[in-house]
Amino acid sequence: MRIEVRTGAFDPLAELSRYREESTAAERLGATAIFIGTMRDYNEGQPVRKMMLEHYPGMTERQLQCIVDEARARWPFDDALVIHRVGDLFPADPIVLVAVWSSHRGTAFDACRQILEELKHRAPFWKKETLEQGARWVETNSDGYTPRPIPPTSRTR
Amino acid sequence: MTIRVRYFASLRERMGRAEERLIFENLSCVADVWKAVYEGRPLPENVLCAVNMEYAQADTPVRDGDEVAFFPPVTGG
Numbered sequence: 001m002r003i004e005v006r007t008g009a010f011d012p013l014a015e016l017s018r019y020r021e022e023s024t025a026a027e028r029l030g031a032t033a034i035f036i037g038t039m040r041d042y043n044e045g046q047p048v049r050k051m052m053l054e055h056y057p058g059m060t061e062r063q064l065q066c067i068v069d070e071a072r073a074r075w076p077f078d079d080a081l082v083i084h085r086v087g088d089l090f091p092a093d094p095i096v097l098v099a100v101w102s103s104h105r106g107t108a109f110d111a112c113r114q115i116l117e118e119l120k121h122r123a124p125f126w127k128k129e130t131l132e133q134g135a136r137w138v139e140t141n142s143d144g145y146t147p148r149p150i151p152p153t154s155r156t157r
Numbered sequence: 158m159t160i161r162v163r164y165f166a167s168l169r170e171r172m173g174r175a176e177e178r179l180i181f182e183n184l185s186c187v188a189d190v191w192k193a194v195y196e197g198r199p200l201p202e203n204v205l206c207a208v209n210m211e212y213a214q215a216d217t218p219v220r221d222g223d224e225v226a227f228f229p230p231v232t233g234g
């Protein structure tokens with residue numbers, strides 16, 4: 001289990017590969033669910049050139065640990081890796097990686113999802129965007145996802 | 158009692174400082190700390206707070222040596 005707040009750029013796939021090599025358990029667990037968040041080059045209809053991510057050192061790590069522990073109590077997965085960037089970011093830069101390893105897909109998907117959603121609501125990070133003219137603080141996170149039923153026609157195919 | 162007060166993001170910019178140390182006698186809860194730093198006004202609903210790095214409410218008690226933080230809604234991920 002590793003939780004990390006990082007100032008420099010990171011390559012999520014290289015991190016996953018390295019973590020898998022270190023952890024003898026990860027590769028034989030059967031299910032790996034991964035979420036990678038990258039910086040968009042637009043927000044609220046305007047091009048964004050740069051983003052500064054501020055955080056609350058100490059509280060951020062505590063909150064992330066708490067979020068991972070709560071997810072594990074609900075979905076008893078085997079291992080997790082969470083990396084979140086802070087500092088200056090540019091479009092396409094990875095912001096966050098959440099990976100969860102488990103014996104089965106349901107636990108891995110659900111825990112990965114819960115960790116990410118809770119992180120967005122509770123972890124003390126703040127984004128400030130640099131636009132073509134001026135800068136602004138992002139005031140709220142978008143909802144991001146509304147579950148929709150799968151249409152019956154695509155199931156029968 | 159001495160309280161370390163910290164501000165983050167847009168609130169840090171609005172306050173014009175990242176932190177300060179308050180020495181007061183009559184602070185009993187987070188709302189009192191806000192009043193002491195912000196012209197006696199009540200704590201706005203859209204300002205989040207933490208005591209010793211745990212989320213707190215306006216009526217959460219504060220003690221000597223505590224770290225109290227105020228910040229806007231979080232936007233990570």
